[in-house]
Amino acid sequence: MQFELTKEYLDTLRDAVYRNDEPALLELVNDLHPADIAEVMDELGPDEALVLYKVMDADRASDVLMHLEEDSRENFLALLTPKEIAEQFIDHLDSDDAADMISELSDDQREQVIAQIEDRQQARDIVDLLHYEEETAGGLMAKELIKVDVNWTVSKAVKEMRKQAEQIEHVYTVYVVDENDLLLGRLQLKKMLLNPIRAKIADIYDPKIRSVQVDEDQVEVANIMEKYDLVALPVIDETGRLLGRITIDDVVDVIKEEAEKDYALASGISGNVESTDSIYVLTRARLPWLLIGLFGGILGARVIELYEGDLQLYPEMAFFIPLIAAMGGNVGVQSSAIIVQGLANNSMGLTGIWSKLKKEFSVALLNGAVCAVLIFTYNYFFNDSLALAYTVSLALFCVVLVAALFGTFVPLVLDKYEIDPALATGPFITTVNDVLGLFIYFLIGHLLYIS
């Protein structure tokens, strides 16, 4: 039932591609879902993909195209003329998918493709959609939806819906509008099943409906659909007119993207890169964060240099430099991660910055005390210098406290100024806490050894 891409399958397919063996190719992909065929095509070169694509009918081929990875799609479309792209794909796609695809083209290509779209309504819808910012409700929505006039009867509504339904794959919600397209509510399919066909829509529709403005941020859209368990959400303009609808599958992508972005940032990777991206793309996403680390390392070197005299007298101070630095980094990342996730989920409750800091401080007191006692015990038994044992424990305790407060504070402040708090996690927090930790360690060491 479930398709799994294997090397054997791919070899057989490639073979058929090179023989240009249409029946064999059809046989190989016939039972597959477009998403599966896309997975196969992602593994092929664009020329090979072209052969496979030519055996599919246009509806199927355009579905496959939408499931391709962005760079496979780009490479593949580069082989086609604007006329081919318009006729063979755009005319067969929902307006939102078509607009997404066209937005990936170069400005030049874009105009040419739009000019070639046969269905002029589709062309107008696409041009409309292209005007909206990508990461807003307008960028997510499709124009295709089913709507009925509040003044109709059930029987008239059913007739009209039949016409509209031919264009649409999934009927999630039937929207009720007035003669000016103002969104009034929704008509539950259940209600249509349960009422006589002469009933007036006005008497049976549900006026309670949640909608979003077309310029609403996509993350907010995702939060709303998730919180209220919605599968479709209508989009309206400033005057309340129904413009389109957003469906849950688009929002699932947004939710994943956001989670992945945060994860990547916490790991010191910017942008949405994948293991299959080019070496150049991977390096560009990672090097800047390493340079932050490098800069922090140089600062750290400067701090230690200040205490070179102490180090010459007590070289054992150097032993615990990595421990202090690592613990500061780890605690800071933990604290900031808790805050970043709380902010992302709107699960922070009503308490302010101070009560958050107080709580993190308590957790840090506990964690710091446990770690300090353990490291003291270790040094007491395995190291000769009691001064070192005191220094390391005390410094570790302080570093855990400072790192926790700093890790909590920074994302909260960033969020207050509407900067993505996830920027604070990962290498940035680690690096700052490294340097702070070294300062604390050597300062305490200096004071304790001298006395």
Add this chain to the structure above:
Amino acid sequence: MQFELTKEYLDTLRDAVYRNDEPALLELVNDLHPADIAEVMDELGPDEALVLYKVMDADRASDVLMHLEEDSRENFLALLTPKEIAEQFIDHLDSDDAADMISELSDDQREQVIAQIEDRQQARDIVDLLHYEEETAGGLMAKELIKVDVNWTVSKAVKEMRKQAEQIEHVYTVYVVDENDLLLGRLQLKKMLLNPIRAKIADIYDPKIRSVQVDEDQVEVANIMEKYDLVALPVIDETGRLLGRITIDDVVDVIKEEAEKDYALASGISGNVESTDSIYVLTRARLPWLLIGLFGGILGARVIELYEGDLQLYPEMAFFIPLIAAMGGNVGVQSSAIIVQGLANNSMGLTGIWSKLKKEFSVALLNGAVCAVLIFTYNYFFNDSLALAYTVSLALFCVVLVAALFGTFVPLVLDKYEIDPALATGPFITTVNDVLGLFIYFLIGHLLYIS
């Protein structure tokens, strides 16, 4: 339109709670969605919540209950008798929500509540659902669904669907079964709208339907629904009988949970904790990872101790300990994060471990070379010792390479042995790379300074 919880609102509400002012309370929550009321109740104490809950009708109250945070719900239910829980909540919930709620109760309470459920069909459904593992398709599915017999006509189907629809909030898909409940396919609502009422279901249903086995892992369920853009997925037993259906809103929760778990692990936090959890819970989730860091720090100290003699002669070696350790950690986390995300998304392509390692090695060569040149330049101009400049650059270069390979290798191997690869990221990788890095640094230093 969109509700926002403010301190003022909460104060007004609390006021009404203490005055036991029913009309005022009703007025305050009347226009709110159950999810919003739950957000309010999460902020109240259980006794206060009880007052608010008493003014709502049972359907609404049970919807609110399902949206509460788990610990608020637990505290709240502790105030009620099994009879109250059964009558006022369980009888009004969908079977999957009811089963989830009951599974949160103690064994004792569970039996008592089930005994008190008035609707015996609901009780049987719940008992059935409780048998399935929580993180499987069976644990996610609801028993409520709309199904029609393949031998019916459209008109008979509509009549039966009307009956079934009264029980069900959202009609996603109409399933077609045979007389033994074997899942045969689905009936598109569109097809019902477009066909005469005397048409046979057998002639118009769509036999192409994707389903999952009841014991399928929930992450796999989420992957399937996401990949194929499904809003509902039927669940079958080993013989192909239709048992229930999973809806996209449940799967959105799974997707979020998984992403959050990975993020938390990468940040050194185990389990799903939130900033609103107790200090004890937060500490328990974080301390183990700090202890790994502590242990790594002690190992690091041991490594440096081995080279105490070198350090006494060349204390400037100590300056760059934090830099080497930090860079090893950062590179390792980047590499493992790329792999962990690739594995989670099934976007690794067909290439094996060796080609992944080769690619990471290339990226590391590039990153390592840039960082090494930069740090050499810094040391050349700002430090007197040329030996130090060579040592730091060469060590940094090697550390970047080793950390990248190690960070790639570990999650791939864990995954191969079906251990969660996300365990490899965060403090574990950082700690191991710290220690490895120190070894490399001092070894190179020792060789370069001596010669």
